[in-house]
Amino acid sequence: MDPVNVLIEASDGDVRSLPVSTLVLTLIYALFGTLLTSAVMAFMTEQLLSNRLGLRRRRPPRRNSSMVLVMDGKHLGNRVAERLQGDNLSIVRVHQSDHGEGVSLETALRWRRRTPLQGGALLSRDLMANLRLVLELQEQHPQARLVIATKHLPGADALGDLLGGITVIESVGIAADALVATAFGEEVREIRRVDGSNLMLVRYPIGAKDILHDLSVSRLQCGYGVTVLAVRRSGAASWQLLPKLEWPLNKGEEALVLADIKGLRRVEQGAAICPRWRVRFRVIEHSVQAFDTQQCLARHLNMPPGQFKGLINGEQHLTPPMDHDLAKQLMQALRRIAVESTLEESATAG
Structure with missing residues (x-):
């Protein structure tokens, strides 16, 4: 108008x-x-x-925040960026080609004047391009943590050491470990790379004929080399975090373990390392420690208390072979109720 x-x-x-x-x-x-x-x-x-x-102008990261460059990678880069954004980091997607997603490397490096570079993930399929760029970044930002992803490189860890602390992740190896673990029939929840090994968070449902049935947490950890993070009883909604060593794994329960591919293979093959530690103890008959001793032995050995009644006769006895951590815990529990006990290593595994 x-x-x-x-x-x-x-x-x-x-x-x-x-x-x-x-x-x-x-x-x-x-x-x-x-x-x-x-x-x-x-x-x-x-x-x-x-x-x-797709001409939206990219905004520079916030001032006084920590900038992390994620270069190429497509879907993998998107997953990495999503995981890092939850740690209060400013994620900058960088592309090497004209048709890539994000800003150019030159633009991202100009932003470092206002935001320090904390790390970078180079996820391009071109390994040589990744190496060239990561060496340039390492020279300009020696304090930054840099990671290269490659499809298949048997000497990935050795190459990382040769490059002076740059982490080289072999994606094919990670995928292969996850595939093998899934082939065992277990559910792989997450994969973490720690000290050159792919550690998988695996959920084990315990069945009546399962090899883990009736084993203690200590036996699972020491026998197979996996770490039990949580156990959930049958029908329970919540998980019991870091269960006790003597906790028995019964039918219907679930165990959440952290293991590498070697540990998962040992579980699948039933190739457990045999326990070789025993506790020598002596309890005087009709003493005040008799009942408490039977309860303590039953809890640690997962056996009925009445089975130890014949051992309360004032003579020295040896427990069945146990894992070191569980045997040490039993010895300390017996000493707390004033029962004479010592820890011994068996000459042969029983």
């Missing part, structure tokens, strides 16, 4: 009858309206073109 035409119609076509101040205000109003309308249309057009053509 043109306010000048409205005033002209209101004055019967005689503009000279209108005050000069009214005409000036009318022109200013018209000019302001035109500029505001143009700005709104320009903003809407820019948003539509940015969304359609």
Whole structure:
């Protein structure tokens, strides 16, 4: 709507009858309206073109935050960026080609003046390009943690040491370990790479004929080399975190373990390392420690208390072979109730 035409119609076509101040205000109003309308249309057009053509301008990371570069990788880069954003890090997606997602490397490095570079993940399929860029970044930012991903490189760890602390991750090896673990019939929840090994978070449902049935947490950890993080009883909604060493794994329960592929293979093959530690103890018959001793032995050895009644006769006895940590815990428990006990290593595994 043109306010000048409205005033002209209101004055019967005689503009000279209108005050000069009214005409000036009318022109200013018209000019302001035109500029505001143009700005709104320009903003809407820019948003539509940015969304359609992918021309959205990338904003620099926040000041005083920690910047992490994620270069290429497509779907893998998206997953890495999502996981890192939860750690209060400013993630900058970098592309090497003109059609990649994110900003160019030159633009990202200009932003380091306002935001320090904490790390970088080079996920391109071109290993040589990754090596070239990671060496440049290492020279400019020696404090940054840098990671290279490659499809298949048997000497990945050795190459990382040769490059001076740059981590080289072999994606094929990680995928192969996860595939083998899944082939065992177990559920792989997550994979973490620690000190050159792929550690998998695996959920084990315990069945009646399962090899882990009736084993203690200590036997699972020491015998197979896996770490039990949590156990859930049958029908329970919550997990028991870091269960006790003497906790028996019964039918219907679930165990959440952290293991590498070697530990999972030992569980699958039933190739457990035999226990070789015993506790020597002596309890005087009819003493006040007799009942407590039977309960303590039953809890640690997962046997009925009455089975140890014949050992309360004042003579020295040896427990069946146990894992070191569980045997040491039993010895300390017996000493707390004033029972004479010592820890001994068996000459042969029993």
